[in-house]
Amino acid sequence: MKNNYKFFSNKACEYFPCHKVNNKDDFNCLFCYCPLYFLEDCGGNNKVVYGIKDCSNCMIPHSPNGYEYIVNKIVQVNEKRTDEALKKK
Template sequence: MSENYKFFNHKDCEFFPCHKTNKPDEFNCLFCYCPLYALGENCGGNFKYTQNGIKDCSSCMLPHNKNNYDYIMSKFKDILEVSSKSGK
C-alpha cells in the first residue's frame, strides 16, 4: 500500500519553505500549522520560549520532516487530552 498521504510538498506556496532547509524536495507541508504546538514542552520538537513566554518554533523541523508523520499521529492522544482539559 502506498503512503503518499503522509507527505505533501507545496512549492507554489508563497511561504515555501517556511523554515530554512537544505532539502526543499523533502520538506513536508502536510502539517503547515504544527498540531503539536499545544503540547508545550512535551511536543518533542526543537523550540524555545521568548522573553514574553511565547513558544518559538522557528528552528523546529519536526513537522516538516517527511519521516515524522507517524510520530505526530502518535501524539494526537496527548493533544486531545490537553484540549479536553482546557475546554472545562
C-alpha cells in the same frame, strides 16, 4: 506517490519552504501548522520567547517522518489522558 496522505510539498506557496533546509524535495507541508503546538512537551526543538512558544527551529512537522511522529505523539497524549481520567473514577 506512495503514502501521499503522509507527505506533500506545496511548492507554489509564497513561503515555501518556510524554514531553511538543505533539500527542498524532502520538505513536508502537510502540517503547515503543527498540531502539537499546544503541548508543553511536544518533543520538538522550541523555545519560549516573551511567553510565546517559538517553533521556528523545529523541523519535525516538515520532515519526511513528521506524520508518524505527530500521530504517535497524539495517541500517547490521548492514552495518558484516558488513563488519568479512569483513575479519577
